[in-house]
Amino acid sequence: MMRAAGLWLRLRLALGRINPPVAAVLALLAAGAFALAWLLAAREELERDYAAARQAARAPAPVRAAPPPAPPSSDQNLAEFYAALGARRDVEHQLKSLFALAGKHGLALQQGEYRSSYDRAARLHTYQINLPVKGAYGAIWQFVFAALRALPHASLDDLSFRRDSIGDPQVEARLRLTLYLLETPGVPQ
Structure with a gap:
């Protein structure tokens, strides 16, 4: 202080x-x-x-993003839908490619059930395929994905697996695919 x-x-x-x-x-x-x-x-x-x-x-001016394109009209959507469908006259060829894909993946296809029908409202044919498949679990999935890539007008409706015993490497599967087909390509009248 x-x-x-x-x-x-x-x-x-x-x-x-x-x-x-x-x-x-x-x-x-x-x-x-x-x-x-x-x-x-x-x-x-x-x-x-x-x-x-x-x-x-x-520095250059920032590039403005182009405005998004207008959404397609319902007629354009319908035309694209029908353009993606398969031709009914090529069903045998499509089945052969399905069996070839199964062989490529080492699967044994048993005799299947096939049913054809016509949907009047949609004006398209459907071809339903029920196939019993026997092989390795992974090979069955690879076959299914390859089939859907090869046949873009197909849908996988059902797939069920069954194995006789836990140690069995072989799996039995029931596969149901539907092919959507047109009589002639283009939008039906």
């Missing part, structure tokens, strides 16, 4: 010895130095902003 009082006294005595005009000049010099330091810092910030703005101006 004593020290603080001594320092305070010394400070008052030193200030009392200073000439008031000299003190005013020193205060103005200190304020000017502070203002100059502030102005220099503000100038540096402005120069950085200016350089960033020039860099942004040199």
